[in-house]
Amino acid sequence: MSILPWDLLSPTMVNENVTISALILSLILFVSLVYKPSSKKLPLPPGPAPKFITGNVHQLPKSEPWKTYEQWSEVFKSPLIYIRIFQRHILILNSYKSVTDLLETRSAIYSDRPTSWMHKELVGRKFAVFNVSSSHPRFRVYRKLLHSGLNARAIEVYNALMEEETGVLLENLGREPARFLAHLRQNAGAVTLKLAYGWSVTGTNDPFVTSIEEALEVQTQVIRPGRWLVDVFPLLRFVPAWFPGADFKRKAAAYKEQMKTVDEVPYKWAKKQIQSGEYIPSFTSHHLLPEEGTIPDEEQEDIIKWCGGALYAGGADTTVSFMTSFFAAITLHPKVQKRAQGEIDMIIGRDRVPKSKDQHSLPYVSALIKEILRWAPPVPQGLPHCVTQDDEYLGYRIPKGSTVVANIWKIAHDPDLYPDPFSFSPERFLNSDSAQNQLDPKKFVFGFGRRTCPGAQFAELSIFLNVASILSAFTISKSVDDYGKKSARSSILPLLSRVILSHFPAVSLLESWKCYDCSGDKLVPD
Numbered sequence: 459m460s461i462l463p464w465d466l467l468s469p470t471m472v473n474e475n476v477t478i479s480a481l482i483l484s485l486i487l488f489v490s491l492v493y494k495p496s497s498k499k500l501p502l503p504p505g506p507a508p509k510f511i512t513g514n515v516h517q518l519p520k521s522e523p524w525k526t527y528e529q530w531s532e533v534f535k536s537p538l539i540y541i542r543i544f545q546r547h548i549l550i551l552n553s554y555k556s557v558t559d560l561l562e563t564r565s566a567i568y569s570d571r572p573t574s575w576m577h578k579e580l581v582g583r584k585f586a587v588f589n590v591s592s593s594h595p596r597f598r599v600y601r602k603l604l605h606s607g608l609n610a611r612a613i614e615v616y617n618a619l620m621e622e623e624t625g626v627l628l629e630n631l632g633r634e635p636a637r638f639l640a641h642l643r644q645n646a647g648a649v650t651l652k653l654a655y656g657w658s659v660t661g662t663n664d665p666f667v668t669s670i671e672e673a674l675e676v677q678t679q680v681i682r683p684g685r686w687l688v689d690v691f692p693l694l695r696f697v698p699a700w701f702p703g704a705d706f707k708r709k710a711a712a713y714k715e716q717m718k719t720v721d722e723v724p725y726k727w728a729k730k731q732i733q734s735g736e737y738i739p740s741f742t743s744h745h746l747l748p749e750e751g752t753i754p755d756e757e758q759e760d761i762i763k764w765c766g767g768a769l770y771a772g773g774a775d776t777t778v779s780f781m782t783s784f785f786a787a788i789t790l791h792p793k794v795q796k797r798a799q800g801e802i803d804m805i806i807g808r809d810r811v812p813k814s815k816d817q818h819s820l821p822y823v824s825a826l827i828k829e830i831l832r833w834a835p836p837v838p839q840g841l842p843h844c845v846t847q848d849d850e851y852l853g854y855r856i857p858k859g860s861t862v863v864a865n866i867w868k869i870a871h872d873p874d875l876y877p878d879p880f881s882f883s884p885e886r887f888l889n890s891d892s893a894q895n896q897l898d899p900k901k902f903v904f905g906f907g908r909r910t911c912p913g914a915q916f917a918e919l920s921i922f923l924n925v926a927s928i929l930s931a932f933t934i935s936k937s938v939d940d941y942g943k944k945s946a947r948s949s950i951l952p953l954l955s956r957v958i959l960s961h962f963p964a965v966s967l968l969e970s971w972k973c974y975d976c977s978g979d980k981l982v983p984d
């Protein structure tokens with residue numbers, strides 16, 4: 459019969475030596491069976507030394523923080539970097555492996571969003587799709603609703619709408635190429651507002667687009683890390699608005715009103731249209747008038763409202779960023795443009811522009827789109843996640859509540875994944891043996907785990923239509939200045955054998971494009 463540890467403590471054992479040895483033995487056994495080293499003993503991931511109160515605020519650059527994160531990752535020879543902004547602890551993931559290991563494989567605990575007292579509580583955005591906590595019951599409902607409205611089959615309903623808006627974009631570019639950034643904005647606004655509410659944008663000064671853009675600009679200020687003292691000292695949220703120095707409370711109230719233009723104002727308009735019977739089918743009408751005929755209650759309406767608002771907020775800037783990078787890339791690489799046009803001519807011909815049904819029949823155009831997503835990812839540091847439990851990874855401790863940032867830009871320029879990462883080469887994704895192709899950037903540019911972008915398929919179709927149609931109708935080239943010299947700007951020139959349009963003036967592209975960040979000065983045009 460085997461002796462169990464507690465048997466060894468039996469009072470029948472009289473020999474004192476035996477008792478002590480047994481005690482020691484049982485203690486060792488107990489410790490080896492039960493005791494696991496506490497993760498608190500593990501070190502935090504490395505990072506630059508913080509200051510006592512402000513942490514690493516002084517080391518954060520004003521722009522392109524993802525490049526600084528990459529440098530830290532090299533200095534500390536670690537894909538994981540840990541920093542602190544006042545009381546906020548931030549883990550930065552600089553490799554595809556760490557991002558998939560944590561944000562995908564352990565997504566059950568890495569899918570929350572960080573708390574922000576000013577933005578979420580005082581400005582009232584805690585129920586916005588982007589901000590809602592993964593532990594809130596609404597999270598699942600939002601995801602389900604967005605998935606059902608934006609999956610590959612559901613978006614077939616919107617093919618005609620997207621094709622129509624691409625036609626408007628071509629017309630605008632042809633008529634007024636110098637204002638092409640405004641046309642790209644109009645296109646993104648038109649597609650997302652029609653999708654969300656059935657609202658038709660008619661020009662570059664659309665009232666909904668203008669007020670939503672202004673509100674989203676305010677949001678950029680509100681979410682700036684370290685901007686609000688209340689995020690550092692949450693107790694300040696109880697200070698009344700009239701109290702001297704409580705300016706943030708008054709600002710929060712004003713921002714709250716302004717932010718309503720993102721979701722409440724267009725939602726109310728759509729609801730009125732739907733009630734009148736004169737409406738264009740949209741995400742909102744589809745959910746307010748479900749096929750089974752049930753009328754949504756107040757709570758369900760609130761959910762539809764927040765989801766509708768997320769479509770513009772998620773879809774507009776990202777698409778514009780992508781399209782701007784497309785213009786930059788194609789201006790700098792005329793050979794790429796020529797090859798893409800050759801493919802369009804050969805497969806689709808010249809008597810029509812590409813349609814949704816052509817999305818998977820143009821391999822070079824698809825590779826070009828992947829390369830733009832990689833070269834200039836529209837959301838270079840993703841959206842912050844938050845870990846809901848203490849965790850351990852690669853021998854490091856990751857405390858519960860840490861904000862987790864995925865350095866998408868670094869992954870997209872990792873030489874181990876993409877040899878010669880700063881050169882622009884759609885050929886990376888064109889190998890006839892697909893196993894030889896480099897990693898498809900769609901695996902990370904749309905985010906991770908339970909938070910991955912619900913609009914990815916819609917976005918892919920929308921950017922395919924724009925890219926393929928522009929290439930089929932125009933040739934984009936560097937502009938020629940008054941002295942006949944090519945400048946670093948881009949102009950859209952008509953290709954005589956395609957749609958014949960008049961000559962276009964130069965548009966200032968590269969300066970504005972730089973802020974989206976790609977590889978900057980290192981670019982070598984063909």
Ligand code: HEM
Pocket residue numbers: 587588589604650768769770772773774776777780835836837840841842843903904905906907908909910911912913914916917
């Ligand atoms: C090229 C275009 C786009 C890119 C690169 C992109 C990228 C992203 C990324 C990186 C995230 C964060 C995911 C995470 O937290 O891990 C995100 C979230 C989101 N995106 Fe997109 N997106 C694009 C277009 C769109 C479009 C067209 C829509 C809607 C029509 C959309 C709606 C959303 C929404 C609602 C979220 C929030 C998801 C959540 O927090 O649960 N996006 N997107």
